[in-house]
Amino acid sequence: MAAAVVSRGNVSGLENKDFEKLAIPLLDGLYNFARWLCGDPDEARDLVQETFLKSLKGFSSFRQGTNFRAWMFRILRNTFLTSRTGLERRNTQQEDEEGFEESSVSQETPEIALIRRANTELVQSAIAQLAPAFQEVILLADLEEMKYQEIAEALDIPIGTVMSRLARARKQVREHIVLTLGGRRTVGVK
């Protein structure tokens, strides 16, 4: 009988076995995020693998106390942005963020019923139609349940931009649902 428990080098107070413990639980979320970004399973798989490789190599620069999840998502997103698909999407789907006022609020309750009636496919279609900058913010906020500060770190943007993009993304998702289920009636946003 023999047993093998090997540990590797100590880096900045953290050992590389700590990396695996921290990173593996994020794999599913990272893959889901990658699939939304890439739209292709093979590319998403490569992106996640590259993210793990880069983050493992860069683990020595990771400082305890900083947000590991935001760090991992940031590496994945930066890797994506430098990929061919990422560059193409960035160049073709920029949207104007100016002139948007936050908090699109409705006093009409029928929209709430419509949103609740929306099936998963409809909401997925609404998310898929978002510009990448909005898509990534709404996924990190609502799916990964990241705080604004975390999202700002992951995407390397100011918190104010996180808030405006999130509000804009939600407005577009809402409009897509309401227009699809409620016909061409007034959407009820400002």
Add this chain to the structure above:
Amino acid sequence: MTNCEWREKIGLYVDGELEPREEQAFAGHLQSCAECSAAVLEQQALKKAVRVAGKRFTAPPELYASVHRQMQPKKSTGLWLKASALAASAVLLAMVAFAWISRPSASNATVGQLIDQHVIMLASVNPVDVVSTDKHVVKPWFQGKLPFTFNPPELAKDSPFTLLGGKLVYAQHAPGAELVYQVRQHKISIFIFQSRDVHGDPAAGNQTFVVNGWQQGGLQYYIVTDASREDADRLRELLQDANR
């Protein structure tokens, strides 16, 4: 549209971004403001819909396995280079000794396969084919599927181990059994093959998983787990006792 002075806070409230005192004040405000209440309900419904719909893709088990392989020591030489010359010599000596006393790379590949199998089990929504905590259900399930038999241990009521079930596996083209146990938050895979079919050097494990192996009664057993070595040893002893 609401002209309420609080309307700028609706998104922050729904996302849990308000300071506790402000959140409390906003919650109080919702009691008297129908417009803000409706807006909050709508944002919450939207947030929930996105959360459900956004969770669209699950990482395939093979991605777990390949990412895990990436993190094995041989992939990262940079850290080893930092070791002192003395430590490097000791490691080299140990490697040479292992290489000499154990089988060549095919055996390491076997252990690698078993680790992959364990990782796939961890990631799977259906980790076992026969789901039962009763060894009298799990053991008969393998009858007719394997050319050998074995005895899962009888677990005491206060045992930290729980049998979760079993499944049929293959390694080196030979059929075997995988028994899955739970100990606290960890899962343990026990792989059982005929000794003449499967050989693997348990020392070919990695930094994350404990790999234990032994031969008994013509069968080759392996334990793969991320639980502690002590837990692995305790379960090994139970299995050895049950098969004496």
